[in-house]
Amino acid sequence: MYQKTGKSVKVVSFLPVKNVKSKQTVAYLVLYEDNANIQSILYNFKLISLILFIGLFLLVYLFYLQFIRKKALKETAQEQEKLLELFDKGDIALFRWHNDIHWSVEYVSNNVVSLTGYTKEAFLKGEIEYPDLIDAEDLQNALHELTEAFEKNLDILKHQPYQITTKEKTKKWVEQTTLFIRDEKGKISHFLGYLIDVSKRKKLETQLQQLNEHLKEEIEKRTSEILQKDKMLQEQAKLAAMGEMVGAIAHQWRQPLNSLNINIQNLDDDYEEGLIDKEFIDEFIDKQTQTINFMSQTIDDFRNFFRVDKVKQDFWVKQSIENTLSLVNAQLKSHNIEISLQGEDFMLHGVEGEFQQVILNIISNAKDAIVHNRKEYGKIGIRLKDKKIIITDNGGGIPEEIIKRVFEPYFTTKEQGMGTGVGLYMSKIIIEQNMGGRLHVSNTKEGAEFIIDFIKEG
Ligand SMILES: Nc1ncnc2c1ncn2[C@@H]1O[C@H](COP(=O)(O)OP(=O)(O)O)[C@@H](O)[C@H]1O
Ligand SMILES: [Mg+2]
Missing domain, CATH: 3.30.565.10 (Histidine kinase-like ATPase, C-terminal domain)
Incomplete structure (x- = not known):
């Protein structure tokens, strides 16, 4: 038994270490067995394995999460693409533009051409500015509505229908809804809006109004006839x-x-x-x-x-x-x-x-x-x-x-x-x-x- 640091170990063998030249033993290499240590090594080994295992599991899990996230992102992107496709092909034109002096367009759906006669590219390159299409008086009103919405700190604004002149010089009635997008400081950085062609509805409304007026006249005529008859x-x-x-x-x-x-x-x-x-x-x-x-x-x-x-x-x-x-x-x-x-x-x-x-x-x-x-x-x-x-x-x-x-x-x-x-x-x-x-x-x-x-x- 070899005694050191008050801990007892079991010596297994001595190995003499000799000088190569003199062949003299200069030291002994002692091999000993420490029971407690072996147990602790064993214990440490298990712990390390567990940690390794957990680490591995976490890694796999992280990879999995990453995978799911990527998949979700991809799906969202696809959804978004579909959504944009819907706007491209549908009747509603989608706009996203900067809150700068020209209101420069960042995005516009393809179908803007069927609404205005001008292509998407014309807007994106700034060759045409959408406000220029709006009839002068209507534009004044729309700007007024916008100022009012700013003052009231609104997030969304539904404009009164206004008239635009298309590239083919035809008149159309448009209904515009605009969402204000703010930056971290709360300043409006962008606008996101959609335009709907409501010409048909407007035409029907006008017809209905005319019809109503006609009906009113007719009722007045009939009422006076009835009154006349009543008097008689x-x-x-x-x-x-x-x-x-x-x-x-x-x-x-x-x-x-x-x-x-x-x-x-x-x-x-x-x-x-x-x-x-x-x-x-x-x-x-x-x-x-x-x-x-x-x-x-x-x-x-x-x-x-x-x-x-x-x-x-x-x-x-x-x-x-x-x-x-x-x-x-x-x-x-x-x-x-x-x-x-x-x-x-x-x-x-x-x-x-x-x-x-x-x-x-x-x-x-x-x-x-x-x-x-x-x-x-x-x-x-x-x-x-x-x-x-x-x-x-x-x-x-x-x-x-x-x-x-x-x-x-x-x-x-x-x-x-x-x-x-x-x-x-x-x-x-x-x-x-x-x-x-x-x-x-x-x-x-x-x-x-x-x-x-x-x-x-x-
Ligand atoms: N007290 C009554 N008994 C029976 N029938 C009556 C009586 N009052 C009204 N009528 C009926 O009601 C009808 C309408 O009356 P009225 O409007 O006064 O018109 P008129 O007297 O010119 O016929 C009469 O024609 C009659 O048939
Ligand atoms: Mg009578």
Whole structure:
């Protein structure tokens, strides 16, 4: 055993080292075995192998990554090429240009030739500058849009469509979208943009606009025609109401005229009989004046009814209906028709004469139905309830197959000269459009029921 550094080793053999000349042993070479060292060598060997292995693996992996990256790059390049090919062959021209004084073109797709008539090379060599193609006024606008986009710090700008003049001197409408590309300092270094030929769309838009204008004119023409027709209908409805009214007045006057006639006729006999003295004359004048006043009142009511100054105002429903009834009372009596008005009064807002026209028309229709059906005892009832006016009759009602049509203009079942068919149409317009109410009809057991409803929905 050989002892050194306090570590014990096992000596395997001694080798004497001799001087070549003297043949004297000058030293010994000791071969020894160090167990711990062998283990550590073994251990180190494993470690190195592992490191080598990991290193190798990493290397392979790096190569693999590199390979993948290259492949991906190649694929991206291919994709990009395809994309550019798409622009070359498609309808959208792609531009990339520098933010310099000439806006020098860095890239432009082939199809720029079909848009502008100038080749890609002409742009790349700077023989032609794209802004020169834009119409002067449009260019001003486009530059204005650009300045505004800069000020707002936008990244993308979609210009309003503008016109360009191609090499062949034709005009085209173009829509341009530009992306601002900035350098590390945030300064715009490039622009990337595309141009679309929107001439066809613009042409269609112009056509559409012209068509719209034409349509507008047509609508205005038709509206004025309809208004004209409506005015005519209004006039007709008024005339019809007036006709009905004159019929009513004729009845209203028949009796007082008769009595005036008889009284005047009798004057002769009264004189013969010596009945005429001052008292007689005073009484006579008084009586006849009453009759004349009544007739005069009828005329006043009639005039009120057809007043031309159509002023909207608040009025009491009951009074208004009573005034209308006073005009038709005599006529209804002559047909043996009883009319009643009951319920709570309420206020309405509108042109009173128009409202009375509606009431008169509904009553006249009821009277016509009663007369037509030869009812011996005619009955017309008017009830006021919760802002509703309900008018019923016992004239037999409206046949179900025509009930939906009674509000149509010119719809009448009456003989020629007896009906115009505008009464209910105008009544509906007056109630629904002029007064904000609703007018419906339905049948009861005995006849028709018209409801004028002023209750606001909701
Ligand atoms: N109370 C009613 N009873 C039966 N039918 C009616 C009644 N009111 C209206 N009608 C029907 O509705 C139609 C249209 O009425 P209207 O518009 O006033 O026009 P016109 O009275 O001139 O015929 C009438 O011709 C009639 O057939
Ligand atoms: Mg009528």
